[in-house]
Amino acid sequence: MKVLGIESTAHTFGVGIACDEEPYILSNVKDTFVPKEGGMKPGEVARHHSEVAPDIVVDALSKAGVTISSVDGIAISLGPGLGPVLRVGATVARALALKYRKPLIPVNHGIGHIEIGRLTTESNDPLILYLSGGNTIITVLRERRYRILGETLDIALGNMIDVFVREVGLAPPYVKAGKHMIDVCAEKGSELVELPYVVKGQDMSFSGLLTAALRATKNHNLNDVCFSLREIAFDMLIEASERALSLTGKREILVVGGVAASQSLKEKLDVLSEERDVILKIVSPEFAGDNGAMIAYAGLLLLKHGVRINIEESYVRPRWRIEEVDIPWS
Numbered sequence: 001m002k003v004l005g006i007e008s009t010a011h012t013f014g015v016g017i018a019c020d021e022e023p024y025i026l027s028n029v030k031d032t033f034v035p036k037e038g039g040m041k042p043g044e045v046a047r048h049h050s051e052v053a054p055d056i057v058v059d060a061l062s063k064a065g066v067t068i069s070s071v072d073g074i075a076i077s078l079g080p081g082l083g084p085v086l087r088v089g090a091t092v093a094r095a096l097a098l099k100y101r102k103p104l105i106p107v108n109h110g111i112g113h114i115e116i117g118r119l120t121t122e123s124n125d126p127l128i129l130y131l132s133g134g135n136t137i138i139t140v141l142r143e144r145r146y147r148i149l150g151e152t153l154d155i156a157l158g159n160m161i162d163v164f165v166r167e168v169g170l171a172p173p174y175v176k177a178g179k180h181m182i183d184v185c186a187e188k189g190s191e192l193v194e195l196p197y198v199v200k201g202q203d204m205s206f207s208g209l210l211t212a213a214l215r216a217t218k219n220h221n222l223n224d225v226c227f228s229l230r231e232i233a234f235d236m237l238i239e240a241s242e243r244a245l246s247l248t249g250k251r252e253i254l255v256v257g258g259v260a261a262s263q264s265l266k267e268k269l270d271v272l273s274e275e276r277d278v279i280l281k282i283v284s285p286e287f288a289g290d291n292g293a294m295i296a297y298a299g300l301l302l303l304k305h306g307v308r309i310n311i312e313e314s315y316v317r318p319r320w321r322i323e324e325v326d327i328p329w330s
C-alpha cells in the first residue's frame with residue numbers, strides 16, 4: 001500500500017510518499033517560505049504554496065518512482081494551522097483525490113510529527129516531547145489517544161525563540177546551517193540575566209519570559225540575554241519532562257517537531273536521560289520540521305484502519321488538537 005501525503009499548514013509546502021514496507025518513506029520533497037523581513041503573512045505564504053505545489057507533487061512522485069495512479073490514497077494535513085495556507089494544500093489534495101478516484105485521508109499535523117518520529121527512531125512506548133513552532137506538548141499514547149500531560153499555557157517554545165531573535169534583529173532566517181540564531185547568539189554569552197521561570201506542574205509559560213528578555217536587551221549584553229533566555233526556557237521544559245517521566249514511569253523519551261533539531265537542547269536531554277536512566281530518541285533533522293512524508297505515513301496508518309473523509313466534509317481545521325484524534329493502532 002502506498003499513500004501520497006501533502007503538508008501545507010504553515011511555512012512549508014511538502015509532499016511525501018509512504019509505503020507499508022521497508023523503506024517506508026519513498027520520497028520527501030519540500031519548499032519552505034522564508035519572509036524577507038518580519039513574521040509570516042498568511043496571504044504571502046498561501047501564494048508561495050500555490051506556486052510551488054505542482055512541481056513538488058511531480059518531483060515527489062518521480063523521486064519515489066511511482067505514478068499517481070498506483071498510490072492507494074491522498075493524505076492531507078487538515079490542521080492545525082493557518083486557514084488560507086491550509087486551504088491551498090486541501091484544494092490540491094481534493095483535486096488529486098477526485099481526478100484519480102483515490103480516497104482522501106484527513107491527517108492531524110501533530111500526529112504526523114509524532115508518527116514519523118516513532119517510525120524512524122523505532123521508539124517503544126515513549127514519553128513524547130512535541131516541540132515545534134506552534135506546539136510545546138508532553139504526551140503519551142494510551143487507550144487510543146495521545147494524552148496531553150503538559151503543554152505551554154501560551155506561546156510555544158519554538159515560536160518564542162523565533163520572535164526573540166527576530167525582534168532583536170538576528171532573523172530571518174531563524175536557522176543557519178542547522179543552528180538556530182538563538183544558539184549562535186547564546187554561544188557568545190556567559191552571564192545569567194534574571195528572567196522569569198514559569199512551570200506549573202507539567203505546564204509551562206513562555207510569554208512572560210519573552211517580554212522580560214526583550215526588555216533586558218536594553219540594559220544587558222545581547223549575547224548574555226540570548227544565553228539566559230535559552231537556558232531558562234530549556235530548563236523549564238526539562239523540569240516538566242522530568243516530572244512527566246516520574247509520573248508515567250516511561251523508559252524512553254522521543255523528541256519530535258522542528259525544535260528537535262536543536263543541538264543545545266539535545267545536550268540537556270542527554271543529561272536528563274542519563275540521570276533517569278532512560279533512552280533518548282530524537283527524530284532526524286529531515287523529519288523534524290514540517291514535511292510531506294510525515295503526513296503520508298500517518299495517512300497510511302489511518303487508511304489501513306479504514307479512515308477516510310468525503311470531499312464535501314473535508315473542511316480545514318485550524319484549531320484541531322492531537323488528543324481529538326482516535327488512534328486505532330495503539
Ligand SMILES: Nc1ncnc2c1ncn2[C@@H]1O[C@H](COP(=O)(O)OP(=O)(O)OP(=O)(O)O)[C@@H](O)[C@H]1O
Nearest residue numbers: 132133134135158159178180258259261262289290
Ligand atoms: N536547529 C534548530 N534549533 C532550534 N529550533 C529549531 C531548529 N530548526 C528549526 N527549529 C524551530 O522549529 C520550529 C518549526 O518547527 P515545525 O516546522 O515543526 O513547526 P510548525 O509546523 O510551524 O509548528 P506546528 O508543528 O506546531 O504546527 C521553529 O520554531 C524553528 O525555529
Ligand SMILES: [Mg+2]
Nearest residue numbers: 132133289290
Ligand atoms: Mg509542524
